[in-house]
Amino acid sequence: MTNNYDAIIIGAGITGAAIALELSQKGLKTLNVEKLSDSGMGSTGNTCAIIRTHYSTLEGTALAYDGYFYWKNWEDYVGNHDEKGLALFHDIGMLVIKPKEFDFNKYLDLHDALEIPYEKWDLEKLKRRMPHFVDDSFYPPKRPEDPTFTDPPTDKINPTVVFFPRGGYVNDATLSVHNIQRAAEAAGAQFLFNAEVVDIRKQGDRVAGVTLKDGKMLDAPVVVNAAGPHSFVINRMAGIEGSMKIKTRSLRHEVHFVPSPAEFSYEKEGSIVSDGDAGGYHRPEAGNLILVGSEDPACDELEWVDDPDDFDGDVSIDQWNAQVYRIAKRIPSLAIPNQPRGVVDLYDVTDDWIPIYDKSDLGGFYLAIGTSGNQYKNGPVIGQLLSEIIMACENGHNHDNSPVQVKLRNIDYTLNTGIFSRNREIIEGSTFSVLG
Numbered sequence: 001m002t003n004n005y006d007a008i009i010i011g012a013g014i015t016g017a018a019i020a021l022e023l024s025q026k027g028l029k030t031l032n033v034e035k036l037s038d039s040g041m042g043s044t045g046n047t048c049a050i051i052r053t054h055y056s057t058l059e060g061t062a063l064a065y066d067g068y069f070y071w072k073n074w075e076d077y078v079g080n081h082d083e084k085g086l087a088l089f090h091d092i093g094m095l096v097i098k099p100k101e102f103d104f105n106k107y108l109d110l111h112d113a114l115e116i117p118y119e120k121w122d123l124e125k126l127k128r129r130m131p132h133f134v135d136d137s138f139y140p141p142k143r144p145e146d147p148t149f150t151d152p153p154t155d156k157i158n159p160t161v162v163f164f165p166r167g168g169y170v171n172d173a174t175l176s177v178h179n180i181q182r183a184a185e186a187a188g189a190q191f192l193f194n195a196e197v198v199d200i201r202k203q204g205d206r207v208a209g210v211t212l213k214d215g216k217m218l219d220a221p222v223v224v225n226a227a228g229p230h231s232f233v234i235n236r237m238a239g240i241e242g243s244m245k246i247k248t249r250s251l252r253h254e255v256h257f258v259p260s261p262a263e264f265s266y267e268k269e270g271s272i273v274s275d276g277d278a279g280g281y282h283r284p285e286a287g288n289l290i291l292v293g294s295e296d297p298a299c300d301e302l303e304w305v306d307d308p309d310d311f312d313g314d315v316s317i318d319q320w321n322a323q324v325y326r327i328a329k330r331i332p333s334l335a336i337p338n339q340p341r342g343v344v345d346l347y348d349v350t351d352d353w354i355p356i357y358d359k360s361d362l363g364g365f366y367l368a369i370g371t372s373g374n375q376y377k378n379g380p381v382i383g384q385l386l387s388e389i390i391m392a393c394e395n396g397h398n399h400d401n402s403p404v405q406v407k408l409r410n411i412d413y414t415l416n417t418g419i420f421s422r423n424r425e426i427i428e429g430s431t432f433s434v435l436g
């Protein structure tokens with residue numbers, strides 16, 4: 001192994017691996033430096049891996065729709081290089097339930113603009129397709145400790161429920177990253193594990209390389225921060241955090257597992273459900289389980305983490321009760337186990353919950369960060385965006401003045417990457433939640 005590369009990528013999650021694949025396919029000699037023992041073991045390893053298209057901006061929607069086709073045609077993207085086999089995409093669609101006052105046109109206009117299909121269901125069709133659901137409204141979501149939590153509902157959900165067929169979930173997120181790693185290696189990329197970056201070295205106004213915990217120095221004219229929830233730590237090392245208008249922080253999040261209700265098999269008939277009325281989402285999970293997450297309703301205090309290497313990795317009984325009891329309102333027959341079961345990990349959240357895919361004020365140092373709990377699905381597209389931004393900037397393009405335009409591969413859309421700038425104004429149309 002030499003110490004000189006064309007590009008060093010910090011992190012081997014979905015983001016770092018996808019960037020390695022694209023850059024190595026463009027002929028660059030890349031090295032991913034990962035402090036864990038394998039790829040996809042960071043926050044990607046605990047993702048719910050939900051693929052969906054409803055986002056609050058046109059660009060976010062386009063990214064997700066383009067991303068959907070990578071998952072649908074996974075082998076076309078990663079080839080067949082992985083001795084572990086390929087990750088599997090369950091192409092089952094996503095149902096979105098909202099409270100009465102919600103204006104669905106926010107999403108539907110964006111879907112129309114991009115010609116993404118959707119189906120409007122009335123509550124009768126909802127009852128036919130999801131017979132285990134009640135159509136009462138529980139909005140605004142509450143915590144179980146709220147004395148009004150069990151008050152009888154007085155209203156119904158939005159009379160329109162929307163099914164977005166271009167969605168689903170991936171069965172094994174860690175394996176999906178490994179698939180990309182093997183594809184990147186086939187194109188010449190290298191990966192270094194158990195190697196922690198502790199310093200970003202500079203020469204003049206440019207990045208010169210990274211220093212590892214064991215003292216080893218690796219050199220490259222391009223370094224990419226794809227460190228997930230550690231992104232702000234790496235930005236501080238590079239001395240650029242203060243020069244960015246939009247910052248990133250780590251946020252602790254839990255997801256829980258409960259059995260499918262007896263009368264409805266999620267494994268056989270289920271879709272993904274985003275239930276903004278009840279404040280959570282759920283999807284089928286192997287073993288005829290349901291995986292239950294939260295959509296960050298206002299009643300839940302956000303758990304910011306100062307040190308991403310030191311957070312409580314155990315499921316908390318309070319959050320288990322909140323998430324599981326809320327979904328039990330929608331599914332009254334849900335059997336709730338006595339023993340909480342779930343996973344805990346960190347989101348890498350920006351000030352407006354929209355990611356940063358950009359250059360930085362340090363020459364050669366690039367950012368693929370702030371994925372805000374919702375960018376696993378976009379990993380392959382992020383690889384394309386970053387590789388095109390990097391190639392353009394390294395060839396002298398002024399990306400800050402004239403953001404790189406990227407022609408997406410799977411849909412007829414050219415993306416203005418300026419929306420993902422580190423120096424944008426806060427995007428007020430964002431949901432300021434995991435929904436993006």
Ligand SMILES: Cc1cc2nc3c(=O)[nH]c(=O)nc-3n(C[C@H](O)[C@H](O)[C@H](O)COP(=O)(O)OP(=O)(O)OC[C@H]3O[C@@H](n4cnc5c(N)ncnc54)[C@H](O)[C@@H]3O)c2cc1C
Nearest residue numbers: 011013014015035042043044047048050197228371376377
């Ligand atoms: C509970 C949960 C549920 C989610 N559900 C969904 C979902 O359903 N759909 C969706 O689209 N998204 C979802 N997300 C978000 C999604 O998982 C992330 O956007 C995505 O996985 C981020 O990938 P990444 O590669 O940027 O980060 P990571 O996977 O965290 O990779 C970063 C890597 O950098 C390494 N690293 C950090 N610091 C250093 C250092 N100093 N030196 C070397 N290596 C370092 C880390 O070890 C890590 O492996 C969810 C996230 C969580 C936590």
